[in-house]
Amino acid sequence: MTVLFHHAAALAHRTPHGHPERPERMQAVQDALAGPDYAGLDRRSPEPATLETVMLAHPEAWVRDLVRSAPADGLVHLDGDTVLSPGTIDCVLRGVGAAVTGVDLVMTGAARNAFSAMRPPGHHAERTKAMGFCIFNNAAIAARHAQKVHGAERVAIVDWDVHHGNGTQDIFWADSSVLFGSTHQMPLYPGSGAVSETGEHDTIVNAPLRPFADGDAFKEAFESRILSRLKAFQPDLIVISAGFDAHWRDPLANLMLEAEDFAWATQRVMEIADTACQGRIVSVLEGGYDLKGLGDSVAAHVAVLMKG
Template sequence: MPARTSAPVLFRHPSSREHNTGTHPERAARIEAIDAAIAARGGLGFEARSSPAADDALLTAVHPQAHVDRIRQLCENGGGWIDGDTVCSPESFTAAAHAAGGAAALVDALLGEGRPAGASVHRPPGHHAEVGRAMGFCLFNSVAVAARRARDAHGARRVLILDWDVHHGNGTEDVFRGTDEVLFISIHESPLYPGTGPASQIGTGSGAGYTVNLPVPEGSGDAEFTALVAHVAAPLVRAYRPDLVLISAGFDAHADDPLAGCTVSDDGYATMAATMRAVSDEIGVPVGVLLEGGYDLGALARGMTVTLEAIGAEEHGGAPEVEDHPLAAAARERLAEHWPALVRGD
């Protein structure tokens, strides 16, 4: 892998503002708030790049051609509702293609150029999009496209995805539940939309043990989320030794978010991000962040800003100290059959 000596990179595209959802909570103002917050901080030291659009070959590494064609045709015909949550406008296919293309370009920068860290900040989000189904505001699964790109174009043997969006990443699980090539970890409020992600779901076949669901109850905040990252996700990074770490970064577990019931603070997100940057540095691999949910504009903008600051830091003092939590301890015991290092303390 190339030496990690370059500045972090940030991929964006104007089409993210053009995906028109009307008064929907997943709206263009989300990107506008993030862009304004990054600009107010002078770009946070990231090299800004324009995202390319994913071609069909990238999209069909995850989704069947029929799914890609359905979304394209719906948009070409003026858009419309896919389900009660998910809507397209004429511009939505282009926005979703740039979101997936930005994710792939991020991987190219991390694994092809040796960039230490980076982010792909687009809408619509992607982690609810299943192999053949758009849902949950999502059309194409960008983080899955990124993981496939890492394997197909850069020969990555293993990719780890941490999803800390408050909603379970059912789409990402759907793509990778049957393989050990991707370790998927999801911290999510339960019960909550989409109603998936029980702790008992660990993957199937050769993927058994490589789906790690970490459901938390309503009201969970910094104590629970940061402990699950520091004392479950980070040890899994050490045990799995991926070639790339990706974060599906939703900010809807924030205390201010209107669509869920968790209470994570700005500092909680900063701590989670700093933990993942530190453990990625420890094993010598890059880390990439992809935007998922987050529907309070202030909390979203602040959460993304502190996350970018933490993962893009040129120097840091190592992993922050995080107190263990009973939820994390229980998860380690539950996962020990497949990941004995979690209880040995390796």
Template structure:
């Protein structure tokens, strides 16, 4: 019987205008929306409210939050040239973080079995005190802290299969053994972080580096032989996925060889974790066709 899978989307994400030629653009959300419509994907819409300042402060410094708000509202330049902000970016960023929380809340309250939040800007590169790599706030870290601090969830696992290492997420939880962060990412590649020697407090941090040109065989083997056994040992009460789709063979920003179906298969292989309590958040993915198709494959696997 298909699961009731929730879906978060807000139009404000389309107004976060990063400029002509920028890979992290509004067309990404349009591509996912069109792919869902074309595939006649069935979902339960989840209402999304903006994250509060209190939500953000569980991960970010007050100075960082104020800097992002001021930069957005003044249409000012930010020191990281790739991380563009306009006035509408402030609302989009609050809603992207809020979508992560809303998806978790819907799962915990039994309104849905699992959920996918298709919101932007993405988040896993954002540090405690710095925006970078297209990311303003670390949406998945904010969700994890909300699960732990507000809802009292004992242990949270974060699986990051974006092709880039989630430096911000790793740094947030490196000394916190109640959150296990595991990343599969191409190396070398931006941001140049994420080494296997970095294991975190009580071995609750894991980095699996993928060489140039790796495909489904290598990625599924890494998941099966390294990450899933670690998560099974950890016994998480909730699973969050940083679901970037930029390890796809068509993606222009990396050199991996994943197929669209690989994202469905990776999803199936982790669904038994945390008794199925899973929320997935959009991160990267910059070939519009591959992004839309991969998001559909991932979502439909959540529904199975």
């Protein structure tokens, strides 16, 4: 069974006019998953996570300061791309809630896998820095929750967003219990993600792709760099940072992937999950800013998850 998490609060995080990370992304995702092929999804509304849960990956003082910074009206700019609005905190706490509830379900056997269709993304959020549209790092918090609450010894995070997940890398740089593997375009924002960045315990695995790389180049890098290490790591849980801005239609990057390439990647990760951790996968939405490319890619990703 695949659980789909979504909540209307995802529409309440507001960004400036013309900003690519916009509420319309959620409608594109919901439309893509509305057809009869997706009738078997177990659709749930996530509750907001507690601040203590967020603090599994971010320090308490920083979390509380950020929450206090949220405006009663208007927008507060954390950087040139990242804002807080009156609805942001409820939105991001429900995003964290979706991620950790997904972990609870798959770790207890109540679900095979789960997909969180919430926004904004999270993988650029470092321990003490919100950036790149991201407030809290949903994937990192999910991994920490699996370890603290469910005793997971090893967690793997697989990130195929077109932008490198610098925040996730920052949080787990010195942690031998979490494998972070990322494919991404380079050079591109945020400027990190070189092959030489391996972490203190060689558990950071970066597979950068040149601009205009196509699905074949993506598959080769994913297979040779990410999947080989994932299989050897034998995680107790796999978290996917599922960004879909490597799609050829996306306006923020220059990779040339099709929706079918994300389906392929999903299937390959699921095959390793089946042998390593009883199929346990929690996928959290990251980027994807062309609405059609996003919808098509999410549909392909979730369709494969549902076959698990």
